[in-house]
Amino acid sequence: EAAAESLMVIKTRANLLPAIESRLRDLHSYDVPELVAIPIAQGAQPYLEWLYASTSDSQESS
Template identity: 35%
Template sequence: EDNEYILFIKTTEEKSALLIQKIKELHSYDEPECIGFKIERGSQSYLKWIEDVVGK
C-alpha cells in the first residue's frame, strides 16, 4: 500500500492545465488525483501576490 499525501499548489487558471500535465508526467500513478478550487473571494493583496509570483 502506498503512502499518500495531500499537496496544495497555488496557481492561476491559465496555468492549471500545464501544471496537471506536469504532475501526470512525474507521478507514479496512472491517474493521480488533480482537483482544483476556484477562489471566489479573498484578500486582494493575497490574490495579487499569487498572480505576481506565478506570472501570467
C-alpha cells in the first residue's frame, strides 16, 4: 500500500496509552497503524509537572 504519511507526536502518560491506542485503531485507515511509545527518562521539572497537570483527569487526586 502506498499512501502519504504524517508524523504525529502525542505527549501523555503511560497509563493513558491504551485509550490512545484504541482511538487510533478506530480512526486510522491502516490495518496496522504505527504506534511507538518513548518513555521520558529525564526532563525539566516544570515541563514534567505541566505534562502531568495537562493530562490529569480533574477527578484524580494529586
